[in-house]
Amino acid sequence: MAIDRERLKAQAAAEIEAHRQELIDLSLRIHGNPELGLKETMASAWLSEYLEKHGFQVERGICGLPTAFRATAGEGAPRIAFLAEYDALPGVGHACGHNIIGVSAVAAGLGARAVLDSTGGSAIVVGTPAEEMVGGKVIMAREGAFTGLDAAMLSHPGSRDAVHARALACAYLEAEYFGREAHAAARPEAGVNALDALILAYNAIGALRQHIRDSARIHGVITDGGKAANVVPDHSAAGFMVRAEDDDYLEELKAKVIACFEAGAQASGARLEYRWSENQFAAMRTNAPLAEAHRSNLATLGRQTRDQPSRSMGSTDMGNVSALVPAIHPTIAVAPPEVGIHSREFAACAASEEGHRGLLDAAKAMAMTAIDVLTDPDLRRRMQEEFLASP
Ligand SMILES: [Zn+2]
Numbered sequence: 001m002a003i004d005r006e007r008l009k010a011q012a013a014a015e016i017e018a019h020r021q022e023l024i025d026l027s028l029r030i031h032g033n034p035e036l037g038l039k040e041t042m043a044s045a046w047l048s049e050y051l052e053k054h055g056f057q058v059e060r061g062i063c064g065l066p067t068a069f070r071a072t073a074g075e076g077a078p079r080i081a082f083l084a085e086y087d088a089l090p091g092v093g094h095a096c097g098h099n100i101i102g103v104s105a106v107a108a109g110l111g112a113r114a115v116l117d118s119t120g121g122s123a124i125v126v127g128t129p130a131e132e133m134v135g136g137k138v139i140m141a142r143e144g145a146f147t148g149l150d151a152a153m154l155s156h157p158g159s160r161d162a163v164h165a166r167a168l169a170c171a172y173l174e175a176e177y178f179g180r181e182a183h184a185a186a187r188p189e190a191g192v193n194a195l196d197a198l199i200l201a202y203n204a205i206g207a208l209r210q211h212i213r214d215s216a217r218i219h220g221v222i223t224d225g226g227k228a229a230n231v232v233p234d235h236s237a238a239g240f241m242v243r244a245e246d247d248d249y250l251e252e253l254k255a256k257v258i259a260c261f262e263a264g265a266q267a268s269g270a271r272l273e274y275r276w277s278e279n280q281f282a283a284m285r286t287n288a289p290l291a292e293a294h295r296s297n298l299a300t301l302g303r304q305t306r307d308q309p310s311r312s313m314g315s316t317d318m319g320n321v322s323a324l325v326p327a328i329h330p331t332i333a334v335a336p337p338e339v340g341i342h343s344r345e346f347a348a349c350a351a352s353e354e355g356h357r358g359l360l361d362a363a364k365a366m367a368m369t370a371i372d373v374l375t376d377p378d379l380r381r382r383m384q385e386e387f388l389a390s391p
Pocket residue numbers: 096132341342
């Protein structure tokens with residue numbers, strides 16, 4: 001059986017290699033035409049058409065999102081999903097390298113499809129829009145796009161090879177204060193200062209920061225601080241993000257942040273209104289058995305993973321997928337260590353030779369990991385056990 005599995009992996013890798021130039025062209029085309037979240041009409045059309053041309057059944061506009069899609073090959077369980085992202089960032093284009101995520105997922109689908117006759121099961125490429133600005137997967141998770149899957153994976157480009165992603169749970173808050181305007185010099189006693197309320201809240205949050213866990217983050221901006229220096233501001237507004245390593249601690253911090261805003265209202269007399277975004281990102285839970293399978297597949301491609309228990313973490317909507325299905329969010333190196341994502345330098349790496357190499361290796365490794373899951377019931381059992389045991 002083990003020998004057989006290696007043959008299937010070689011077959012999947014060869015299938016991806018056979019499409020090398022088309023895949024690179026597709027990646028460059030998306031990179032050269034950056035589209036913001038929920039507006040990725042070209043990218044989602046190009047990726048889904050390519051899959052259709054290669055034997056996948058495609059459903060477009062799923063979950064009420066015009067640029068989301070699901071492409072299926074094979075049938076029945078086990079069902080392995082490769083998640084594609086393809087949204088860009090304002091101003092800096094594909095500075096998060098989502099062109100590589102999108103095309104590597106499609107390529108992994110091609111590789112896995114090539115062996116489904118031998119393995120059984122299904123290979124599914126899910127097009128998930130708007131990772132950066134909205135959290136498309138949060139909506140898709142709510143709509144049931146990921147139910148019934150046995151595994152889900154997505155390879156994110158970065159500056160090292162790693163399989164254990166950590167990402168913070170994240171909630172977004174919009175807060176507003178309503179006061180009363182007055183002449184700031186002639187009748188200040190008649191005013192209720194909405195800016196004061198917000199500054200007090202901002203400083204209270206600053207004080208709170210000393211007393212939260214190291215890995216948690218609270219950061220925000222003032223989006224309205226009044227209009228004129230001689231008018232007591234009757235309105236102020238802010239956007240804040242609260243992030244924590246686990247979903248429970250996030251809820252605790254959310255309550256503390258609201259207490260800071262209430263303090264501002266209390267002290268100033270301004271009325272507070274706030275709303276949390278309904279698209280809350282869950283913490284990423286990396287499925288360890290799946291991650292270890294992926295690690296050895298990357299190693300056969302000559303990529304030694306270097307997982308660091310790093311404190312630097314963002315958030316991703318893949319967290320919400322990982323709450324529903326055994327999932328991994330590995331990183332594939334396409335950039336030197338000093339180049340961070342969301343920079344112009346990284347955007348250049350995402351279209352470089354290193355980027356192409358990363359794309360193809362990520363695709364091959366994901367297809368191989370899918371073959372492990374499809375052909376190894378013991379791995380599937382261990383994945384499930386860990387998934388059910390993780391909080
Ligand atoms: Zn990003």
